[in-house]
Amino acid sequence: xxxxxxxxxxxxxxxxxxxxxxxxxxxxxxxxxxxxxxxxxxxxxxxxxxxxxxxxxxxxxxxxxxxxxxxxxxxxxxxxxxxxxxxxxxxxxxxxxxxxxxxxxxxxxxxxxxxxxxxxxxxxxxxxxxxxxxxxxxxxxxxxxxxxxxxxxxxxxxxxxxxxxxxxxxxxxxxxxxxxxxxxxxxxxxxxxxxxxxxxxxxxxxxxxxxxxxxxxxxxxxxxxxxxxxxxxxxxxxxxxxxxxxxxxxxxxxxxxxxxxxxxxxxxxxxxxxxxxxxxxxxxxxxxxxxxxxxx
Amino acid sequence: xxxxxxxxxxxxxxxxxxxxxxxxxxxxxxxxxxxxxxxxxxxxxxxxxxxxxxxxxxxxxxxxxxxxxxxxxxxxxxxxxxxxxxxxxxxxxxxxxxxxxxxxxxxxxxxxxxxxxxxxxxxxxxxxxxxxxxxxxxxxxxxxxxxxxxxxxxxxxxxxxxxxxxxxxxxxxxxxxxxxxxxxxxxxxxxxxxxxxxxxxxxxxxxxxxxxxxxxxxxxxxxxxxxxxxxxxxxxxxxxxxxxxxxxxxxxxxxxxxxxxxxxxxxxxxxxxxxxxxxxxxxxxxxxxxxx
Amino acid sequence: xxxxxxxxxxxxxxxxxxxxxxxxxxxxxxxxxxxxxxxxxxxxxxxxxxxxxxxxxxxxxxxxxxxxxxxxxxxxxxxxxxxxxxxxxxxxxxxxxxxxxxxxxxxxxxxxxxxxxxxxxxxxxxxxxxxxxxxxxxxxxxxxxxxxxxxxxxxxxxxxxxxxxxxxxxxxxxxxxxxxxxxxxxxxxxxxxxxxxxxxxxxxxxxxxxxxxxxxxxxxxxxxxxxxxxxxxxxxxxxxxxxxxxxxxxxxxxxxxxxxxxxxxxxxxxxxxxxxxxxxxxxxxxxxxxxxxxxxxxxxxxxxxxxxxxxxxxxxxxxxxxxxxxxxxxxxxxxxxxxxxxxxxxxxxxxxxxxxxxxxxxxxx
Numbered sequence: 001x002x003x004x005x006x007x008x009x010x011x012x013x014x015x016x017x018x019x020x021x022x023x024x025x026x027x028x029x030x031x032x033x034x035x036x037x038x039x040x041x042x043x044x045x046x047x048x049x050x051x052x053x054x055x056x057x058x059x060x061x062x063x064x065x066x067x068x069x070x071x072x073x074x075x076x077x078x079x080x081x082x083x084x085x086x087x088x089x090x091x092x093x094x095x096x097x098x099x100x101x102x103x104x105x106x107x108x109x110x111x112x113x114x115x116x117x118x119x120x121x122x123x124x125x126x127x128x129x130x131x132x133x134x135x136x137x138x139x140x141x142x143x144x145x146x147x148x149x150x151x152x153x154x155x156x157x158x159x160x161x162x163x164x165x166x167x168x169x170x171x172x173x174x175x176x177x178x179x180x181x182x183x184x185x186x187x188x189x190x191x192x193x194x195x196x197x198x199x200x201x202x203x204x205x206x207x208x209x210x211x212x213x214x215x216x217x218x219x220x221x222x223x224x225x226x227x228x229x230x231x232x233x234x235x236x237x238x239x240x241x242x243x244x245x246x247x248x249x250x251x252x253x254x255x256x257x258x259x260x261x262x263x264x265x266x267x268x269x270x271x272x273x274x275x276x277x278x279x280x281x282x283x284x285x286x287x288x289x290x291x292x293x294x295x296x
Numbered sequence: 297x298x299x300x301x302x303x304x305x306x307x308x309x310x311x312x313x314x315x316x317x318x319x320x321x322x323x324x325x326x327x328x329x330x331x332x333x334x335x336x337x338x339x340x341x342x343x344x345x346x347x348x349x350x351x352x353x354x355x356x357x358x359x360x361x362x363x364x365x366x367x368x369x370x371x372x373x374x375x376x377x378x379x380x381x382x383x384x385x386x387x388x389x390x391x392x393x394x395x396x397x398x399x400x401x402x403x404x405x406x407x408x409x410x411x412x413x414x415x416x417x418x419x420x421x422x423x424x425x426x427x428x429x430x431x432x433x434x435x436x437x438x439x440x441x442x443x444x445x446x447x448x449x450x451x452x453x454x455x456x457x458x459x460x461x462x463x464x465x466x467x468x469x470x471x472x473x474x475x476x477x478x479x480x481x482x483x484x485x486x487x488x489x490x491x492x493x494x495x496x497x498x499x500x501x502x503x504x505x506x507x508x509x510x511x512x513x514x515x516x517x518x519x520x521x522x523x524x525x526x527x528x529x530x531x532x533x534x535x536x537x538x539x540x541x542x543x544x545x546x547x548x549x550x551x552x553x554x555x556x557x558x559x560x561x562x563x564x565x566x567x568x569x570x571x572x573x574x575x576x577x578x579x580x581x582x583x584x585x586x587x588x
Numbered sequence: 589x590x591x592x593x594x595x596x597x598x599x600x601x602x603x604x605x606x607x608x609x610x611x612x613x614x615x616x617x618x619x620x621x622x623x624x625x626x627x628x629x630x631x632x633x634x635x636x637x638x639x640x641x642x643x644x645x646x647x648x649x650x651x652x653x654x655x656x657x658x659x660x661x662x663x664x665x666x667x668x669x670x671x672x673x674x675x676x677x678x679x680x681x682x683x684x685x686x687x688x689x690x691x692x693x694x695x696x697x698x699x700x701x702x703x704x705x706x707x708x709x710x711x712x713x714x715x716x717x718x719x720x721x722x723x724x725x726x727x728x729x730x731x732x733x734x735x736x737x738x739x740x741x742x743x744x745x746x747x748x749x750x751x752x753x754x755x756x757x758x759x760x761x762x763x764x765x766x767x768x769x770x771x772x773x774x775x776x777x778x779x780x781x782x783x784x785x786x787x788x789x790x791x792x793x794x795x796x797x798x799x800x801x802x803x804x805x806x807x808x809x810x811x812x813x814x815x816x817x818x819x820x821x822x823x824x825x826x827x828x829x830x831x832x833x834x835x836x837x838x839x840x841x842x843x844x845x846x847x848x849x850x851x852x853x854x855x856x857x858x859x860x861x862x863x864x865x866x867x868x869x870x871x872x873x874x875x876x877x878x879x880x881x882x883x884x885x886x887x888x889x890x891x892x893x894x895x896x897x898x899x900x901x902x903x904x905x906x907x908x909x910x911x912x913x914x915x916x917x918x919x920x921x922x923x924x925x926x927x928x929x930x931x932x933x934x935x936x937x938x939x940x941x942x943x944x945x946x947x948x949x950x951x952x953x
Binding site for chain 2: 635638639640659660661665666667669670671673674675676677686687690691734738
């Protein structure tokens with residue numbers, strides 16, 4: 001039957017596929033193709049230029065033995081963990097506080113949210129001054145008369161990673177708040193009324209009714225924040241430059257440094273693949289539940 | 297929102313505490329911005345000898361003008377103005393192209409599903425979340441072969457490619473919320489693929505177009521990674537230039553100029569946010585809550 | 589020539605079959621109602637006629653022309669949707685003329701056509717409004733106007749009244765019927781409301797689980813439902829079903845709670861082969877009434893004592909739920925017949941329209 005149909009009809013029928021085709025090709029090449037390409041490079045001894053001498057897992061072995069990589073992955077765990085946790089705590093708390101029929105809510109919300117419009121480069125630059133012991137917060141407090149006050153994390157290689165946490169939380173927590181606020185506004189009001197009629201106190205209503213219903217928001221926020229944490233590159237560059245030494249490096253900086261400035265392309269590719277692995281470990285369970293939810 | 301009736305003294309006290317906390321938090325969020333503004337109006341000596349929080353004794357825009365037109369960023373000393381315009385040259389085409397692409401993709405994925413279109417969407421969704429480090433090296437090589445290395449077009453292309461996943465997601469999620477019957481009615485009325493898009497779907501799209509444009513504008517303007525990897529000396533975006541400026545150390549540090557430059561670099565996105573942020577947050581959070 | 593022929597149409601999504609071979613012929617000018625519980629496939633059937641879904645097997649002919657694989661635009665049909673699906677960005681006028689414009693009708697003709705439709709549906713004053721500024725009933729009328737303007741061969745209505753409130757629904761129902769009589773158009777109308785089906789249809793097609801159960805006039809479906817499903821689905825309140833035993837060509841017996849009751853039969857001949865066997869007796873509530881003096885002497889009535897459990901005054905009559913042995917029967921009595929709950933009183937069974945079903949196959953005997 002179908003072959004009796006005029007050509008224009010068949011063209012019209014395949015239009016959706018034709019429209020999607022360029023994006024499909026781009027996606028397959030520039031996302032999946034490039035991942036495979038990077039994977040292939042990570043098994044070679046490429047340095048400044050790609051060399052297709054396969055050396056198996058040598059680059060990964062080298063990576064594991066590399067102290068700078070060890071520091072940067074450890075930093076990522078500390079930074080990522082604290083960043084996500086603090087953002088979620090602040091975000092939820094602020095969202096609940098803002099949800100109490102606050103006057104000037106719109107104005108306050110704008111203030112909490114504006115940092116997310118700012119690039120990590122600017123954020124890093126601004127906090128670099130604030131955290132600088134000789135002119136920033138330490139100096140301000142000392143000027144107030146507390147001359148023993150010390151806040152020198154930026155130059156302390158043990159503590160510098162927490163500077164990244166402070167700046168990143170400042171930038172992203174408002175966004176998390178916005179997500180939760182939107183979630184709170186979406187909660188079924190009749191359900192809350194019913195709980196109140198049942199005699200539940202306000203904290204109970206939040207703890208037992210409202211927060212559990214925001215599970216998808218937790219999930220989205222968690223995924224978005226992990227994503228930000230793993231690709232944080234510009235924040236480190238602007239705030240600490242990876243220093244002191246390489247004590248505040250993150251994997252993203254390690255990858256950039258080795259692939260593009262230190263002519264260690266194979267090692268850089270291997271570190272990129274490790275980062276992808278980290279993202280997948282978080283993303284696959286998320287996508288799985290997303291797609292399963294859609295099917296229902 | 298919770299309904300409460302009587303206000304006891306304790307509740308009043310709680311209310312005061314609530315506002316106190318909210319205002320305190322607002323002060324913290326504003327602190328870096330205030331510090332930057334205050335100190336960009338001082339001269340270097342005043343910053344060095346005084347307190348970051350002190351009001352400028354003799355406010356002047358000298359630092360701003362230097363940051364704009366004569367501060368040194370790495371090798372050149374023309375301020376950040378040229379880079380500011382570089383960023384616009386990259387941002388405008390990148391935003392327009394990726395938004396159009398996202399709209400068409402989202403339209404197909406939401407309203408003209410076919411076998412495999414959901415798989416396509418799943419694959420693309422994944423693209424929103426890959427760390428870009430895993431595509432940087434091949435992309436750099438590809439751009440080299442295409443003769444686009446270190447060019448503005450190359451950077452635009454990169455932003456379009458990796459912005460497409462997000463723009464498609466936004467439009468798709470928005471279009472899924474439109475009634476399917478609208479499309480059925482238009483099909484029965486005799487309209488085809490493009491006519492339906494043009495006459496029915498696009499006129500309903502302004503809210504999501506606003507969200508997408510703001511998102512893409514912010515993303516591309518604020519980008520540092522692609523800028524530092526793929527752009528050449530002639531088309532460095534403003535974020536890269538700012539970083540160079542702040543880290544250039546000829547003689548004494550001119551903090552006031554640095555701060556003015558940082559504010560200038562942040563200005564476009566802050567303005568966009570202040571004027572259109574309301575729509576952005578509304579749309580983005582709706583989309584994200586629904587499942588980004 | 590049939591205006592619409594549906595020939596052995598099958599449709600499956602993966603392994604689930606939603607249409608299992610449907611055959612319907614619709615005459616020109618006929619008003620056909622597709623009815624059935626949700627999930628019976630009636631909306632899929634409708635979408636397949638419109639061309640919005642492709643069918644897996646079978647043929648669809650419109651005006652004798654095979655349109656099985658034609659696009660919606662080439663089928664010369666118009667559809668009114670449950671949600672109306674008005675284009676929110678267009679005015680009423682643009683909504684009505686969009687289809688004409690797409691079909692390249694010259695502007696002047698379009699305007700004449702829009703005016704004609706607007707007058708027919710009393711939309712003249714609303715032409716420059718957007719759908720958001722209209723009430724539910726007005727939107728409904730615009731949706732119909734959009735369909736009428738194109739003067740298609742067939743109109744498809746997909747539960748068009750279910751988003752309206754009860755009063756408006758009755759008004760619009762009458763309006764659709766008038767429109768049909770005036771324009772003489774062929775209409776396929778999907779609904780799950782059996783009152784709409786009874787009042788509007790020339791013929792009703794009752795569907796269940798992707799199969800056509802019965803295709804007949806409303807009265808025939810009401811009086812002679814082909815099986816227990818149709819009998820129970822059509823009619824409100826639904827038909828009473830009683831397990832009975834055929835004693836002879838003129839008598840049946842009902843045994844419940846150890847007691848035996850007898851009722852007369854009028855269709856004895858048809859039941860001849862069931863003598864001595866069990867059947868399912870179907871009797872509509874309006875056939876169980878207060879004892880009526882003028883019928884008392886007829887041989888197909890019988891008065892029995894039933895215990896009222898619940899009464900619902902409907903105004904014109906009163907519904908009484910009664911206990912009959914271990915069964916509950918719905919009866920429809922005159923409001924002047926005063927019954928007291930839990931106090932047995934007389935009810936008259938009129939068996940002239942009783943129907944019988946085979947208890948195994950549930951088919952009409």
